[in-house]
Amino acid sequence: MVSLPKKVTARFYQTATGSKPVREWLLDLSSDDRRMIGQDIQTVEFGWPIGMPVCRSLGHGIWEVRSSLTQGRIARVLFVMIESEMILLHGFLKKTQATPQHDLTLAIKRKKECEDA
Numbered sequence: 001m002v003s004l005p006k007k008v009t010a011r012f013y014q015t016a017t018g019s020k021p022v023r024e025w026l027l028d029l030s031s032d033d034r035r036m037i038g039q040d041i042q043t044v045e046f047g048w049p050i051g052m053p054v055c056r057s058l059g060h061g062i063w064e065v066r067s068s069l070t071q072g073r074i075a076r077v078l079f080v081m082i083e084s085e086m087i088l089l090h091g092f093l094k095k096t097q098a099t100p101q102h103d104l105t106l107a108i109k110r111k112k113e114c115e116d117a
Helices: 021-027 029-047 101-116
Strands: 008-011 055-059 062-068 074-082 083-095
Touching: 008 021, 008 029, 021 083, 029 062, 029 074, 029 083, 062 083, 062 101, 074 101, 083 101
Parallel strands: 008 083
Antiparallel strands: 055 062, 062 074, 074 083
16 A cells, blocks of 8 residues: 655644644544544645635635534634644534634634744
């Protein structure tokens, strides 16, 4: 079996105090949910650039990993690409059709912090 290299590497956004909000959010989910989201993130790592249904641009340089969970639930992990790194900025369970503005605003704020670092 041939092992293909990752095209990009995912890493968690880290706050100034050292917390990793997406990692903490993932750890609060069930192991099945974590596994499904992790597989979708891995699909992006190995297949970048990749489009629907796994990944979609939200504008402002923000992308989303789109995960369908059990019981009809939907998860999103918002990320930015900086060089060959996929920085996971924010994760949430989606309750409406559109991405809530406060989730997008938070991702944009964290993206700016990453670019300024």
